[in-house]
Amino acid sequence: MMTATRLSSPVSVAGLTLPNRFVMAPMTRFRSPGGVPTPEVADYYRRRAENGVGLIVTEGVLVGHPSASHETTVPRMTAGSAEAGWRRVTGEVHAAGGKIAAQLWHLGSEREAADGYPAWTPSTMSTGDIDVIIDSYARAARVAVRAGFDAVEIHAAHGYLLDEFLWAETNRRTDRFGGSPAARAAFPAEVVGAVRAELPGQIPLIVRVSQFKERDYDARIAATPAELAEILTVLAAAGADVLHASQRRFWEPAFDGSPLNLAGWAKKITGLPTITVGSVGLSRSSWLSRLDLLERGLTDEYDLVALGRILLGNPSFVRLLEEDRLGELRDYRKADEDIYF
Numbered sequence: 466m467m468t469a470t471r472l473s474s475p476v477s478v479a480g481l482t483l484p485n486r487f488v489m490a491p492m493t494r495f496r497s498p499g500g501v502p503t504p505e506v507a508d509y510y511r512r513r514a515e516n517g518v519g520l521i522v523t524e525g526v527l528v529g530h531p532s533a534s535h536e537t538t539v540p541r542m543t544a545g546s547a548e549a550g551w552r553r554v555t556g557e558v559h560a561a562g563g564k565i566a567a568q569l570w571h572l573g574s575e576r577e578a579a580d581g582y583p584a585w586t587p588s589t590m591s592t593g594d595i596d597v598i599i600d601s602y603a604r605a606a607r608v609a610v611r612a613g614f615d616a617v618e619i620h621a622a623h624g625y626l627l628d629e630f631l632w633a634e635t636n637r638r639t640d641r642f643g644g645s646p647a648a649r650a651a652f653p654a655e656v657v658g659a660v661r662a663e664l665p666g667q668i669p670l671i672v673r674v675s676q677f678k679e680r681d682y683d684a685r686i687a688a689t690p691a692e693l694a695e696i697l698t699v700l701a702a703a704g705a706d707v708l709h710a711s712q713r714r715f716w717e718p719a720f721d722g723s724p725l726n727l728a729g730w731a732k733k734i735t736g737l738p739t740i741t742v743g744s745v746g747l748s749r750s751s752w753l754s755r756l757d758l759l760e761r762g763l764t765d766e767y768d769l770v771a772l773g774r775i776l777l778g779n780p781s782f783v784r785l786l787e788e789d790r791l792g793e794l795r796d797y798r799k800a801d802e803d804i805y806f
Contacts, residue, residue, distance in 0.1 A: 471760050473787055476519075478738045478768050479669035479706040481616060483519035483564060486763065487783050490742050490771040491522045491568045491618070491673075493539060500527065500541035502550035507557040513776060514563025517783035520769065521563060522618055522671075522709075523554075525570030529608075530601040533571045542567060542605040548612050555613035566616035566671060567609040569602055569660070573626030574635075595642070595652055598626070602656045606663035618671035619653075619660060621700075622711050624678030627653040631686045631696060632678070646687060646695035654703035661704030671740070672700055673709035676727065682713055690720055694734045701735040708732070708739045709771070715743040716758055729766030741767035746775030746782075753791065 473485045496506055510521055527533040529543040541547045551567070558565045590598070602619070609617050621627035629635040630652045636643050642652045653672075661670050674697070676685045687693035697708065710728035712719070719727040728741035741762065746752040752775055759770055776782055778795050785793055 471763050472756075472770060473783075476768065479616075480667055481520070481564060481669050483769075484517065484562075485519040485783065486769045487517075487519045488740055488742075488769045488771040489513050489518045489521040489776050490773040491524050491620070492773055492777065493524045495536070495538040497540035497547075497550070498538055499546075500537070500539065500543070501546045502540050502554055504553065506540070506550070507554045510554055510565065511557035511561050511563075512780040514558040514565070515561035516781040517787065518563065518776065519783075520616070521558060521565040522771070523565065523567050525568050525620055526551075526605070528569055528571055528598075528601040528605040530571070530598060532598075533601070542569060542608050542612075544608055548608050551609070551612035551614070555615075559613070564615040566618050567612070567614045568618040568620050568673070569605050569609070570620045571598065571601075571626040573624075573629045589638070592640070595655075599652075599655050599659045603659040603663050606660040610664060610668065614668070616669045616671055616707075617660060617664060618673055618709060619657060620673050621653045621656075622673045622675035622709075624680065624684075627656060628675070628678070628686070631674070632684060633686075634684065646692045647699050649686075650696045650699040654699045657700055657703040657705055669706040670704055671707040671709050672705040673711060674700075674727075674731070675711040676719070677711075677713055690723075690730055690734070693719075693730055697731055697734050701737055705735075705737065708735065708737050710739055710741060710767075712741075712743040715741045715745055715762075716755070726762070726766060729762070732766060732768075738768040739766070740769040740771050742771035742773070745770060746772050752794070 476483050476486055513521055526540050526542045555565055606617055631649050636649050641648060643649060657672060664670060678684045687696060708731040710731045712727045715726055718724050719730050728739040732739045785791055
């Protein structure tokens, strides 16, 4: 019999009361034509909520600026039809007893040719450009509140816009937004502050960070714990309530000389609650082999555990775990995506 008593126990994180410590990780779906979530999108998230996922984080939702992305089927967080679509999503999730966070996203220069548009050629943002993008995040946060979200997450990881400022390889600025790790965090921190100002006190703000990029798994925004501290303390001071620390393999140490993973270091540095994620449940066999390891890291290194592919293939994963029915788990296969949706 497989049990997960600590993972399955209720928890309060940054004022958000959750039935368990499982989080649905953000996963892009390309199912929102014109940037508007459809009723099928609401059904997709409701199925995870009614099966017991503690907190759902949406797929990346584009802020309302033309440079955020040229994808036409990725959802946006803008007033009007997109807001109405998200209100339907949160309504379905809440009716099923769930909690849901909106992940706000700007792709930056991480854009390929798609939908008839050429790949974007990046240029140096002016301070005026930065102010406009900060306002775009604030406006998106305002829409998320009106749409009924329980939390908001800022995507500052994986090589997208805010992470491009955090990483020295892509941030070559010589003004106040470049140079030291703390200076590279200045623009993301201003986004955090602007979003935090739009959220009522009971709505926590999550910030997702990572070392690796979508096209460089060896990349590091910080070479040492001290450099990481420079970055994270700036983000925490700006208003982050929770840090979502993404790494390729959650069980790997973030730095030599310590067993702590990235979430563990984030918690040690800031004292904030953290979410760990990274190859937690790629398949049924990997989940079964890592359950004990996950539980050992709880509370000391992280407070919540985010799951990706295993929740795509198994909307009822948490329920199966609670009922000792893990033998029914199936592996996610992209070819079967219509079934899982």
